[in-house]
Amino acid sequence: MYNCAIILAAGKGKRMKSSIPKVLHRVCGTEMVNIVIDVVKKAQIEDIDVVIGRGAEQVKEATKSRNVKYSFQNKQLGTGHAVLCASDFLKDKEGTAVIFTGDSPLIEEDVIEDMLNFHNKGRYKATILTSIVKDPNGYGRIIREKNGEVLKIIEHKDCSLEELKVNEINSGMYCFDIKELVESLNKLHNNNVQGEYYLTDVIEILKNKGERIGALPVSFEEIMGVNSRVQLSEAEKVMRNRINNVHMENGITLIDPNTTYIGLDVRIGKDTIIYPGNVIQGNTVIGENCILYPNSRIKDSVIENNVTIQSSVILESKVGENVTVGPFAYIRPESVIGNSVRIGDFVEIKKSIIGDKTKVSHLTYIGDAEVGNECNFGCGTVVVNYDGKVKNKTLIGDNSFIGCNTNLVSPVKVNNNTYIAAGSTITDEVPEGSLAIARAKQVNKKGWVYKKGLRK
Template sequence: MYKCALVLAAGQGKRIKSDLPKVLHKVCGKEMLKHVIDSIRNSGIDDIDVIVGKGAEIVKERTLDKNVVYSLQAEQLGTGHAVKCANEFLRDKKGVVAIFAGDTPLIKQSTIEKLFNDHIENKNAATILTSLVEDPTGYGRIVRDDNNQVLKIVEHKDCNEEELKINEMNTAIYCFNIELLVNALEKINNNNQQGEYYLTDVIEILKSQGNQVGAVVTEYEETIGVNSRVQLAEAEEILKDRINLKHMENGVTLIDPKTTYIGVDVVIGKDTIIYPNNIIEGNTEIGDNCLIYQNCRISDSTIGNGVEIQSSVVLDSNVGDNTTVGPFAYIRPESTIGRNARIGDFVEIKKSTIGDGTKVSHLTYIGDAEVGSECNFGCGTVVVNYDGKNKHKTIIGDHSFIGCNTNLVSPVKIHDNTYIAAGSTITSEVNEGDLAVARAKQRNIKGWVEKKGLKK
């Protein structure tokens, strides 16, 4: 059976007090809307229509990689009106459509699958996702008949004394038969205090036509809608705990899960140990048997097996097996560090390749360079890659020794098996087997301190 989904993402989100559309605020490093889309996709649904409103262009820009289509809700006139705006998407389709809110980032793939399966197996016209809560104040109540079938949804303000006791609430996530939904949408009106079209009215219309409406109960936390910064923090905490639990169950040691922040798309190998106060985000993949010591940020990077990283930043780069990084190293985007290498304290690597077994131990900057294997960099080396207008490239061959306080002025090529004397400024090519010395001869001026009156 054909299945598709609508995601309502047109709300202004006034309570979150931001110029950014509410659904683009991030939870565990990913926009809420992307969380919802990914969960839908992972459940096997490919056709997704996102209903956008205020900030439509930036929402489209941020979700282009998700391969969705968009419908515009120019005016926010209620949830029923939002679904009406997807008429073009739903036209001539037969099958099932699920409707989600773009500000519910905690919805699980398994719950979406259960919602669809229950709807199809029971041949419902509509299926409502519901939750049981201790205090349902403010939520619509699910009223069932003696056969446990859904009779109606009653908004809190309209509940009678008995209905107020019901603790099964409407999460505003639904499945519908597409043709029945489209027909029912034509019959809803905005004759209410808010002057809005409510999607819940569709349930009553379908029931009045003799159709069956079902309900699937799920955990409340999955359906939490984020409408404020406080709720954003609550969602962050829930998802963080969920992610950390998954990694620990997969064989990763988290010394202190409460202070470990891991993005939802991060992959970590078994027997890796992660110390407190680390942020690992984006499409990062960390291998087996790694040690990630405290105070690191790793983003969109691939870390090999047996790597140790201490108090360092690694962005959009690759680090090979059994390499050590830090403390206080900065590996900037588009860098590749080889295997068994050493990137030490206060070292910055920018858009460079560092070969296997090369040691860059401390206080060094390497930018726009190709460095071979088994090289050694002395303290204070600088690859001078910028001439004030353009960036230039330096190439360093295998088994080269770069002495302390060396400047390599790009563009320059250093061949295999070369030595650069400490304190040199290299501006010309150094051939294989050569020692390059580029510094002025030392000259001592006798008695200069006393002549200048500086002797103490």
């Protein structure tokens, strides 16, 4: 059976009070519309059309890696009009079209699969995903006949007093027989309070033809839409709880899940312990037996096994096994930290390679450098990589000892098995096996204080 999907993502989202299209607001680090696209694909639906309108170019840019098609809704004249704008996408197709909204990021793949199975098994021409709630205010109601069959969907503003008492609400998510959908879209009118073309009226059109309409109730959490910043925070909380529960079930210890923020695409190995206040984002992979003490941020990075991180930031980098990082370290993009390395407090690494067993213990900046194995950096070392025009490279060989308060002025090379005296400013190559001293000779002027009358 052929299945395709239409995702409605053209709305203005006025209640968000944002210059960003509503569907591009993020939940657990991922744009809502991309969450919906990814879930639909996990449900084995690959042919997806996104209906865009407000901020169309921004939405296309944000979703371009998802390999989807696009339809454009120039004016937002209702959900029926939005699907009508996807007519070219539906043309000559036979099978089932599922319709979702780009601002409902909590739908899960098993619910989509259940809806399709329910739709096909019942041989319905349309199936509505619904939910039964205590407070249906603001939602369209599912009106059923006495035998339980769906009669129609009616928008809240168009409800009678009796219809307002109904607690089964419309999610705005559907399955349709494609041919019946296309035919019904051409019969829509806008004779309602809003003056819009409702997709919900397709249900009534099909019903009047004598077609069977299915309705599958699910948890409200699955269908919850986001129309405001408050609802965005509620969706964030639900999604974060789901993500954290999966990690804990997979053998990760979260000391306080309520204050641990893990993105949708993050992978973590078993027996890793994560303390409160950690933010782990993007395509980050963390190995086994790691300890993340409070208040670190890690994004788009690979952290190997047995790594300890304290109150540090790691961005778009790789950290090898048995490494300690922090507290208060900053590993900037395109850095590669070898195995058994120590990156200590107030250390910044920028676009550099640090070899195995090297120690950079405190108050040091290393930028645009390649550092060998088993080196030691004294406190206050600075790789001076920028000359005001370009960033230059520094090469440091194996087993080098860099004394405290050393400046390595790039481009410069320090060969294997070298020592650099504390306080040196190195501008020339240091040969292998050498001690480099680059500082002024100390001069003591006896009695100078007394001669100047400066004694207190």
